[in-house]
Amino acid sequence: MKWLLMLAVRSACNRRLTLGMTLVAVALSVTLLLGVERVRHEARNSFALSVSGTDLVVGARTSAVQLMLYAVFRLGEASNNIRWQSYLTVAENPAVAWAIPLSLGDSHHGLPVLGTTTAYFEHFRYGDGQPLTFAAGAPFSGPFDTVLGAEVAERLGYSLGDSIVINHGMGDVSLAGHDDKPFTVVGILARTGTPVDRTLHVSLEAITAIHLDWAGGAPLPGLSIPPEHVRKFDLRPKEITAALVGLKNRAAVFRVQRQINNHADEPLLAVLPGVALDQLWQMVGLVERTLLAVSAMVVVVGLAGLVAVILASLGERRRELAILRSVGARPGELFLLLSAEALFVTLLGALLGVALLALLTALLAPLVQAHFGLSLQAQWVSADELRLLAAVVAAGLLASLVPGYSAYRLSLADGLTPRI
Structure with missing residues (x-):
């Protein structure tokens, strides 16, 4: 058996160019498969950690998923x-350590x-509990x-000191701009890989202030309040969109959630971010499963290419196999010879794929962290x-049986009889 394995290795080395290209294909397909799995795992973690350290997300009565979409992901x-008074009631709850209003x-x-x-801020x-940091500047202090x-x-x-104008409305459906009240950039946050980056x-x-001279979603005709005069007005908000809440003791989260959900003045909803994010991930999980399926198909194609290469080489190796039969090799040993060769290429390709994944992770981890917020660790x-x-x-083992079986079926006469 030892001589058979050595023969399989030497035979593969003699066809190193052809098998080498197949080996590269298998290694790349394994790298893709494992890379998608690793990125999928880190993406799920990053998705779940878009907001951490927050015990409750509070908003108007709606579905938990919708509340998380607009309060956390700005979608x-x-x-x-x-109402602002409802927010103050939540913020002043003795069990609440801090609250962040969102509008x-x-x-x-x-x-x-x-x-x-x-x-x-x-x-x-x-x-993993990371705070927001500033790449430049500081938090806002003035109204603009x-x-x-x-x-x-x-x-x-944009850079510090630049002037920008905000538009009324969200996304592509934004209406008129608040051109009369421009804002000045006073700070730029460091990249987080979360929706904070695009906010x-x-x-x-x-x-x-920018809506003082607006009513019903449109500017009031003939009325314009200059920026320097807005401080004369009461700028306290009358309502907000949602709030993030942190508790003094997380053991009280269900009690506080129940109190908020039973708020008498208006219907409110308090959700646990982790639970709502799991529900949200289940809705988009089809994408990750599709990517994994595509990667698995790439591996199948790579293994199919390996089988095709070995089968194609059988025509050139018929005489070689026939000579082995003539010196005493049994059909079962020829079966093992071809099967071992295909399995060897698969194993080596898997190992090279793992090594390539480790190399790419080490090289690309800082770039992926900076632009996508995925923490890929070697x-x-x-x-x-x-x-x-x-x-x-x-x-690969199953695929190796195909060329092995083909070699098994080759007879001594088929290899030695010249074909016309």
């Missing part, structure tokens, strides 16, 4: 706002504008200051990835 619009409804070049307070966490997410500044080319942050007072193969590798090897 869609709230069906209703909540949405305006945009800039299709990017969401978020009205909030400086508590946002103090208490908002993402990822704005702090940009990293993607906003990069995409639109413009202003104060709640700013949201009130690590040992995970349990899920091991299962995928085992499936690849098992598929």
Whole structure:
């Protein structure tokens, strides 16, 4: 048996160019399969950690998924706002440690504008409890200051001191602009890989100020309040879109949630971010399963190419196999010879795929972290990835039976008799 394995290795080395290209194809397909699995896992973690350290997300009565979409991901619009007094009632609950009001409804070049307070920069966490940090500048202090997410500044080319105009309405359906009240960029946040990156942050007072001379979603004809005069008005908000709430003791989360959901003055909804995000991920999980299926098909194509190459070489190796039969090799040994060759290429391709994945992870991790917020770590193969590798090897073993069986069927006469 030892001589048979050595013969299989030497035979493969003699056809190293052809098998080498097939080996590269198998290795790349394994890298793609494991890479998709790793990115899928990290994307799910990043998705779940878009907001961390927040115990409850509070908004008007709606579905938990819709509340998370507009309060955390800035997607869609709230069906209703909540009154400022209701927010204060929640914030003043003895069990609440901090609360962050959120006001949405305006945009800039299709990017969401978020009205909030400086508590946002103090208490908002993402990822593994990471705080927001400034790449430049500082939080807003005046009514017409704005702090940009990293993607906003990069995409639109803004820097500190630049002047921008906010439009009324969200996304592509934004209406007239608040041209008479421009904002000045005073801060740019470091990249987080979360919806924070594509958000413009202003104060709640700013949201009130730019709508002083508006009514019913449109500017009042003949009325214009200059920016320097807005401080003469009461700029406290009358309503907000949602709020993020942190508790002093997380053990009280269900009690506080029940109190908010039973709020007497208006219908409110408080959801646990982790539970709602799991529900939301289940809705978009079809995409990850599709990517994994496509990667698995790539592996199948790579293994099919391996079988095709070995089968194609059988025509050239018939005399070689016949000579082996003539010196005493049994049909079963020829079966093992061809099967071992295909399995060897599969195993080596899997190992090279793992090594290539480790190399790409080390090289691309900083870039992926900066632009997509995915924390790819150079690590040992995970349990899920091991299962995928085992499936690849098992598929390679099954594929290796095809050329082995073809060699088994070749007879001595077929190899020695010249064909006309």
